[in-house]
Amino acid sequence: MAGSYTRGLHELGDSLYAYLQPDGGWGWSNAGLVCDGKHSLLVDTLFDLRLTERMLTEMRRAEPAAARIDTLVNTHANGDHCYGNELVGDARIVASGRTAAEMSELPPAAFAALVEQAPNMGEVGAFFLDCFGEFHFDGIELALPTQTFDGELTLHVGAKEVRLVEVGPAHTRGDTLALLPSERVLFSGDILFHGAHPIAWAGPVSNWIDACDRVLEMDLEVIVPGHGPLADKHAVSECKAYFQYLYAQGRRCHAEGMSPVEAARSIALDRWAQWGEPERLAVNVATIYRELDGTQEPGEALVAFSQMAELARGG
Numbered sequence: 001m002a003g004s005y006t007r008g009l010h011e012l013g014d015s016l017y018a019y020l021q022p023d024g025g026w027g028w029s030n031a032g033l034v035c036d037g038k039h040s041l042l043v044d045t046l047f048d049l050r051l052t053e054r055m056l057t058e059m060r061r062a063e064p065a066a067a068r069i070d071t072l073v074n075t076h077a078n079g080d081h082c083y084g085n086e087l088v089g090d091a092r093i094v095a096s097g098r099t100a101a102e103m104s105e106l107p108p109a110a111f112a113a114l115v116e117q118a119p120n121m122g123e124v125g126a127f128f129l130d131c132f133g134e135f136h137f138d139g140i141e142l143a144l145p146t147q148t149f150d151g152e153l154t155l156h157v158g159a160k161e162v163r164l165v166e167v168g169p170a171h172t173r174g175d176t177l178a179l180l181p182s183e184r185v186l187f188s189g190d191i192l193f194h195g196a197h198p199i200a201w202a203g204p205v206s207n208w209i210d211a212c213d214r215v216l217e218m219d220l221e222v223i224v225p226g227h228g229p230l231a232d233k234h235a236v237s238e239c240k241a242y243f244q245y246l247y248a249q250g251r252r253c254h255a256e257g258m259s260p261v262e263a264a265r266s267i268a269l270d271r272w273a274q275w276g277e278p279e280r281l282a283v284n285v286a287t288i289y290r291e292l293d294g295t296q297e298p299g300e301a302l303v304a305f306s307q308m309a310e311l312a313r314g315g
């Protein structure tokens with residue numbers, strides 16, 4: 001694992017790149033490019049068209065094959081990994097069936113409307129703007145997957161093999177890992193946030209722990225996380241330990257009758273004190289509570305943002 005954490009393309013091997021967007025906070029996601037000869041595969045697009053166009057321009061400069069992307073893989077349904085899809089709209093777009101279904105549920109227009117209403121929404125609106133106010137959601141036509149799979153799917157980019165492994169629901173309902181076994185590189189999507197709190201929108205957290213184990217079994221040199229600098233398996237071990245610890249603490253707080261926000265305030269996180277976006281703890285605890293209660297439906301996003309705004313305010 002090498003290289004500095006700067007915005008743009010980072011070469012990981014022969015015609016193999018990560019595209020990084022510091023500081024990796026809300027909406028600042030990473031992507032990837034795999035080429036061989038005239039063949040190309042893109043892992044994820046970015047949160048808006050301007051950012052995605054800037055990325056594609058840089059990719060085309062580095063690799064002529066990126067002038068026309070053959071295949072786009074969306075690791076999951078969050079907008080910061082797919083709202084730029086229309087800019088490679090003639091590509092085959094591959095995602096898990098669960099991701100494809102989820103992608104149609106929060107279209108960019110709904111997101112744009114939320115940002116527009118945010119100034120009238122008090123504390124939660126202010127928090128929402130803190131997270132997403134820098135992005136441009138107007139006029140995005142979301143290009144949906146054209147090919148879906150369940151479980152695993154192996155793709156080829158010229159002679160390179162890209163193995164898609166669905167490990168969700170965890171972060172979202174259909175998280176997918178993209179592994180290049182020969183190159184020992186993994187694009188983890190948001191199964192790994194490097195240097196920040198993960199956020200378990202969907203859960204169950206036990207699936208996320210299992211996903212970490214799947215990654216830890218792989219022979220890897222570099223992991224391109226969904227957010228944050230390039231990583232190795234140590235970061236995945238830390239993520240697994242975080243969720244194991246949080247599950248035990250969440251169980252205790254649940255038994256004591258604390259609300260998710262009260263629990264998040266009471267849980268000591270010394271080992272992960274340096275991680276960004278600590279407000280996500282409220283959502284992770286709420287997701288663990290749903291798991292303990294046996295309710296599997298994902299939480300309401302607005303409730304989640306209210307809980308995070310409350311936690312962020314309380315410090």
Ligand SMILES: [Zn+2]
Pocket residue numbers: 027029078080081190226227
């Ligand atoms: Zn993301």
